[in-house]
Amino acid sequence: xxxxxGAEAAAQIQRExxxxxxxxGGYVPTLAIVRxxxxxxxxxxxxxxLSRMKKFGLRAESHAWPADIxxxxxxxxxxxxxxxxxxxxxxLLRPLPPQLDEREIERMIDPGKxxxxxxxxxxxxxxxxxxxxxxxxxxEAVIRILxxxxxxxxxxxxVIVGRSPVVGRPLAMLFLQEHATVTVCHTxxxxxxxxxxxxxxxxxxxxxxxMIGGNHVREGAVAVDVGINVTPEGKLCGxxxxxxxxxxxxxxxxxxxxxxAVTTAVLAEHLVRAAERRKEQGRV
Ligand code: NDP
Numbered sequence: 001x002x003x004x005x006g007a008e009a010a011a012q013i014q015r016e017x018x019x020x021x022x023x024x025g026g027y028v029p030t031l032a033i034v035r036x037x038x039x040x041x042x043x044x045x046x047x048x049x050l051s052r053m054k055k056f057g058l059r060a061e062s063h064a065w066p067a068d069i070x071x072x073x074x075x076x077x078x079x080x081x082x083x084x085x086x087x088x089x090x091x092l093l094r095p096l097p098p099q100l101d102e103r104e105i106e107r108m109i110d111p112g113k114x115x116x117x118x119x120x121x122x123x124x125x126x127x128x129x130x131x132x133x134x135x136x137x138x139x140e141a142v143i144r145i146l147x148x149x150x151x152x153x154x155x156x157x158x159v160i161v162g163r164s165p166v167v168g169r170p171l172a173m174l175f176l177q178e179h180a181t182v183t184v185c186h187t188x189x190x191x192x193x194x195x196x197x198x199x200x201x202x203x204x205x206x207x208x209x210x211m212i213g214g215n216h217v218r219e220g221a222v223a224v225d226v227g228i229n230v231t232p233e234g235k236l237c238g239x240x241x242x243x244x245x246x247x248x249x250x251x252x253x254x255x256x257x258x259x260x261a262v263t264t265a266v267l268a269e270h271l272v273r274a275a276e277r278r279k280e281q282g283r284v
Pocket of ligand 1: 164165167189192206207208227263
């Protein structure tokens with residue numbers, strides 16, 4: 001069984017980013033991370049993103065706002081960042097507290113700076129298969145890790161467990177772009193094991209520790225685990241029972257060290273792409 005290592009895909013992205021930065025002639029793109037409150041998940045993602053940007057030679061700044069910020073105040077500050085000529089890309093950490101209207105906020109962000117693909121314009125582009133748009137970084141990270149290991153997708157059956165707007169849904173669209181045949185499963189799916197066993201490529205993005213076992217995996221399939229869960233002992237784990245799954249799969253991603261390690265590298269690539277476009281448009 002081959003372990004699909006996120007670090008391999010991230011290193012490949014780093015090489016591409018370094019080449020493209022040279023072509024930008026010394027311009028260093030800037031990422032603005034917006035965080036509301038102090039949720040441990042957000043803090044950990046922010047730390048990961050900051051260190052990745054630094055490693056790739058990119059600039060990043062954090063904007064941490066109070067958990068009880070009003071919608072009006074949030075909108076004012078967020079628009080300022082979106083319109084800031086020195087900011088090339090934005091990452092908004094979500095979910096947001098209930099007083100903030102996410103639908104409205106998605107419409108405030110400049111689509112050209114919307115690195116995690118939350119604006120209606122980018123959502124539509126991903127839906128239509130227009131590669132010009134920014135897809136959510138985690139969904140794209142799944143495709144990137146498969147491409148790094150030259151896993152063929154064309155004509156293959158991809159089964160995704162999870163239909164969230166952040167992972168499952170956009171990933172279904174990205175698999176379609178790669179000419180895979182796609183099934184999306186969720187909590188109302190009737191026989192999850194049977195659906196999963198049909199997969200040439202099985203992706204789990206449910207957020208349930210160990211819910212995918214050996215019975216869900218066809219012999220020789222490729223298993224990609226997007227889930228990030230914490231065990232009662234405080235250990236990080238995915239949705240897949242790695243031992244059981246690796247007994248059947250030909251290739252599988254670990255957690256940690258799999259998809260999560262690629263997500264911030266994709267974010268960095270999106271930042272460079274955003275800066276390249278702004279340069280073309282004479283905005284930097
Ligand atoms: P959500 O909770 O928004 O969505 C989970 C999806 O999984 C839902 O569509 C849900 O179905 C489905 N699901 C949950 N339990 C089951 C089940 N028992 N059987 C079938 N389907 C099920 O989560 P996210 O999409 O935001 O995240 C998913 C996981 O990915 C989490 O563990 C998260 O931490 C991780 N993640 C990892 C990232 C990374 O960089 N590696 C980044 C983002 C997320 P239904 O719609 O019917 O409720």
